[in-house]
Amino acid sequence: MPNVVFKPYEQDQMYLLPPSIEEMIEANHPVRVVNEVIEKINIKPLLKMYKGGGTSSYNPKMLLKVLVYSYLKNIYSSRKIEEMTKENIHMMWISGMNKPDHHTINRFRSERLKKVLEEIFSQIVQLLVEAGELSIQEVYVDGTKIEANANRYTFVWANSIKRSKERIRQQINELWKYAQKIAKEEEEQEEPEDFKEIDPEKIRQTIEKIDELLKDKPASKKIKQKLNYGKNNWPKNLQNYKRQEETLGQRNSYSKTDEDATFMRMKEDHMKNGQLKAGYNVQISSNNQYIVNYSVHQRPTDTTTLPEHIESHKEKYKQPPEVVIADAGYGSEENYQYMEDNNIEAYVKYNYFDKEKKKERVDKKPFTTEKLYYNQQQDCYYCPMGQRMAKVGERKKLSENKYIRQMTFYQAINCSGCPIRAVCHNQKTERTISVSHMGNYLKRKAKEKLETDVGKYYRKKRPTEAEPVFGNIKQNKNFKRFYLRGIEKVKTEFGLIALSHNLAKWALAIG
């Protein structure tokens, strides 16, 4: 036997003074940061979520610490969190040896936290501001799509509802015409029906009328079968479509397993088949790679989410940020106007900002509307051949967020025989362009700002801000899919992710 020395191993060793768990927690461990920070905040809003009466409840402060620490350790499942409270020494310490079961954890996360997490989040951000870690005045806005906890194949599409309704409309119309034709031979018929608008009641009544008209008449078997099918299915289907349209709202799809989730294209497309997945559009504002604000949206395009996102910043901190930096996905007339109205300094690119800077692009498309000369005094444009394009009309365009864009139309006098027509435009008549003068003015202002030294600084810094935050959440924290269903619960879940991201970063900074 070689001379090996083993360290003492005595499981039954008696201690004179039993060791405390507190002693076992390292001085700089992130669990201490979670504990300290949550001890500092005001949890009165959370206490208000309890009605009182009945049996005793677990301390909400303890449950909040347990949840935030679990999210910080990338544990999101309530069953696994329950397991941690029994097996993980740090968790035992922060929970004060309480062992809430997964139902309690889930109820607390889905119900009690729902209305107060944003308030708790903003209090913690304020602590970070006081510690000099970040600023809520200068924010970088960006978004990402996160998959919903929904089945990929249980989708409802607005277009398919439209098509199904159209099919019913056509079929009832055909049946009605057929019944009238058959009955005509014997008696004078009612006015023809108008099936432009159909609803379950109208379809039910029409089928009854057709039944009456065809009673004892030699109608074809196929027609009778169709009528029978319509009687059993169409009113019920239309009722169903009505409910689905209400759920859709302005969206063009939703998932049956999470009706708040919309089908959207995800950045992570591992199968590389471009398949849309049910998900949510998560927007964040960051500063110094901390999350200052978050909001969750059902619409896939980032452009439409900006005003609502900034409004949520105003709600959290009672004022808008002073400076907003974002990429070209946010540079719309509506967003520029919104930021101007809120006295926000916007360093936000528009669609063609980068392309304009590349000379070869300019040469590839030399005749786009933006490159035509505008004579402000005479309110007219000049086409590439020098022809005057006079104003021919105006129209107001309403956006999804109810912003009104004033569009003005200008038209060339005569394009026939023009030698460059093929490269100038492909309209059937004379070239007509539509222009928003307000949009052009705001774009010019944005361009001027982006080209200042400050603008250049923000443009250079932008990719190092929000993008690494999403990288940390999706790659390091492995949070690629929500666990909960419904937009309110999803908001709570992302709030916990944002909180744990901030606290982990703070722990690193002070550790």
Ligand code: SF4
């Ligand atoms: S096609 Fe019409 S608008 Fe274009 S350059 Fe010729 S005349 Fe002008």
